Amino acid sequence: MPRDVRILLLGDPSVGKTSLIMALVTEEFPDFVPPRAEEITIPAEVTPEHVPTHIVDYSAAEQNEEALHAEIVRSNVICVVYSVDKQESVENITSYWLPLIRSKSPKKPVILVGNKIDLEATESLPSLTEAVLPIMDEFLEVETCVECSAKTLMNISEVFYFAQKAVLHPSEPLYSAEEKQLKSACISALTRVFTVCDYDKNDALSDRELNDFQCRCFNAPLLPNALEEVKETVRRNLEGGVTEKGLTLIGFLYLHLVFIQRGRHETTWTVLRRFGYDLNLQLQSEYLEPSLTIPAGCMLELSGIGVQYLRDLFHQHDVDLDGCLSTREQQRMFELCPHLMWEAQNLLHSVNCSALGYPTLDGFLSYWVIQAMTNHRLLFHFLAYHGYVHGDTDTQLTAVKVKAVNPDDQSVLHCAVIGNDVHCKSLFMHQFVNPAYPASDSSHSEFACRSVTVGKTPKHMVLRDTKLDEVATSVPYHAAVVLVDTSSAQSIEDALDAQEQLGSTTPILFVAVPPQVTRVDAEAAPNHGLKIKHNFIPGNTQSEQIFQALARLAHNPTINTGKEASSSWLSWSGKAALLVGIPLAAAYVIYRYRASS
Incomplete structure (x- = not known):
């Protein structure tokens, strides 16, 4: 909506331009009419559309052509006034005024105003239809024509209403007059x-x-x-x-x-x-992206309203009711958007998907949980394209909430995944969201998110592949999981660095992972002092215990993780073999898969 409307009145001398303005303001016909009325500003509260309106008069007696041309360009709409009793003033509309306006400001909306309708009509004067229709056919910028009388105040307010309407509700962007x-x-x-x-x-x-x-x-x-x-x-x-x-x-x-x-x-x-x-039929920037400030130390979450809206949107598009969004259903959802807002290939590695690789409801919600935290612009745009509304409010701000890092009052738990083996971190995060799917060499994703239950409270937990030196500068974390290869001195040293840097601010869960070497030095780290209670085996369903422990730790940072009696690789692998009921060689098979990638 334009912030204001500027109406310019043009026309031959003595057609009543100034009288129209004065009659509008004083609500009576003036006894004395000056050569030109001063600019009038009508406050927003007294206009039908609640937009300030400026009315500008033009007088050839007091202004030159340069001033005329400047006013034509500056105006939003032009009223060309003619006198119904002067045929010459009608003819000058097409011979002078409209060509001049078109040359200085093409497509400027024009209102034709036939003044002095109070005068007795004579047979020699053309009717409104006869006088105006040919003009409107030739000059498509003419929005409408209004007959009025400044003397009797007939249709005075209508003149300016239609002028304002031509600016606030223009037909040109909507309708082709040529093609109808x-x-x-x-x-x-x-x-x-x-x-x-x-x-x-x-x-x-x-x-x-x-x-x-x-x-x-x-x-x-x-x-x-x-x-x-x-x-x-x-x-x-x-x-x-x-x-x-x-x-x-x-x-x-x-x-x-x-x-x-x-x-x-x-x-x-x-x-x-x-x-x-x-007015250009583009979505307004304020509509797509309302202003939002996220203070330091806080993060953005979906609100309950936002979650419910996205849940309803999922069910609207899940037309086959199979609990996931097929490729066709995803395409239908994004028909309203200028581009796809996710890469379907990467969803499999960051959120929960069906056996066919389609995002489930939890996967769909988890994706937008990640975006709220890391790229709320994308979330806001997505909601805007789908016409998000809640009550009387269209702004997407009701779909989110800014939260300080307080696990007791947090619907999203944010956890860093730290380790010097990128592939191992990818396997860990992939297993978190899609344990039934085998991970591939291209399965790396920076994020992994799904719902977890802590106590009896459902939450979303986001895992983020993070370098140790990025933890302090990234979005606040509720906990960190450090993956440790206990056969590697470097891995142990990195884990100890993590413990030193994060121990006072971020609770840590240490998890032992398969080694990166075939020959194991049993003395590599028997006294490293790391409290390792869990062992991660790619493909093992018992890894869920690790994720539940991480969720509990993120929710309650005071949990004592305890100290494992032995954390060497020999002890670790022996326990892993007992857990899955298979020979020790199984760990070597996993290693071969890892080493060959």
């Missing part, structure tokens, strides 16, 4: 509105969906008889505009075409603005 059709940009915008409001995704707006749309845009439902009248109008004039399911897309577009052709541009603009569009 909606423009493609308008069709695209209204198609998005239709799709957003089609909750059940059956390509039709039911009575309930139409009423929800009506309430959202106009703050009032359609009465049952009015709703039937609307559908009957479409049914009579457009085959396929209404089906047994409801109003179709072509029917929805037809209604807006009728509104515009009848001069009710404001109806369509009210809808478009409610769904975030500016």
Whole structure:
């Protein structure tokens, strides 16, 4: 919506430009009319659209052509005034005024104002239709024509209302007068509105969906008889505009075409603005990305409202009700977006997916949990494209909440994964989200997230592949897991560094991982002093115990992790063999898979 409207009045001398302005302001015909009225500003609170309006007069007697040209460029809309009793003033509209306006400011909206309608008509004067229709056919920038009388105050306020309307609700971006059709940009915008409001995704707006749309845009439902009248109008004039399911897309577009052709541009603009569009039919930057400040030491989470909205969106698009989003369902979801907002290939390694690699509900929510924490712009854009709304508020800020790092009051637990073996970290994170899927060489992802239950409270836990020197500068962590190869002196040294750097600020869970060498030095680290209670075996379902322990530690940092009596590789591998009930050689097979990658 423009911040203000600037209306310029032009026309031949003595057609009544100044009288119109003075009659509007004083609500009476002036006894004395000066050569030119001073600029008038009408406050927002007294205008129909609540936008400040400036009214500017032009006088050839007091201003030169340079000033005229500058005012034409500066104005938002121009009223060309003529006198209904002076044929010459009508002729000058096309011979001088409209060509001048077109040359200085092409496509500037114009209102033709026929003043002095109070004078008795004579047979020699053309009617409004005869005088104006040919002009409107030739000059498409002419929005409308209004006849009025400054003397009797007839239609004075209407003149300025239509001028304001031409700025705030222009027809040019919506409608092609030559083709008498909606423009493609308008069709695209209204198609998005239709799709957003089609909750059940059956390509039709039911009575309930139409009423929800009506309430959202106009703050009032359609009465049952009015709703039937609307559908009957479409049914009579457009085959396929209404089906047994409801109003179709072509029917929805037809209604807006009728509104515009009848001069009710404001109806369509009210809808478009409610769904975030500016005068260029682009989504406004404020609509896509409302301003948000995240203080240091805090992180952004989805709010309960945001989670429920995304949950509903998932179910809307899961048309086959199989609990996951197929490739076609994902494509349908992103039809409203200018681009895909995730790489489906990488989802498998960062969130929970079905056996076919499709994101489950938990995987879908987990993805947006990650984005809220790391890239809330993407989350805000996604919600905006889908027409996010909560109550009377369209802003996406209600879908998130800024939280200080306090595990007791946190719906998301953020954990760093530290270790000097990138592949081992990838296996660990992959097992967290998709244990049934074999990891591949390309399975590395910076994040892994899924829901966990701590006590009886459901939360999401995000694992983040993190270098030790990044922990202090990254988003705050609730806990860290350090993966230790107890056969490697370097790995042990790195783990001890992590313990020294993080021990006072971030609780740590140490986890032993398979070695990187075939020959094991049993004396490599018998006295390293690390408290290792867990052993990670890729592919072993008992790894879930590690993730549950990490969640408990992140939720309650005071947990004492204890000290394992022996943490050498020989002790570790022996326990692993007992756990899975297979020979020790199984660990070597895992190592061979690791070493060959």
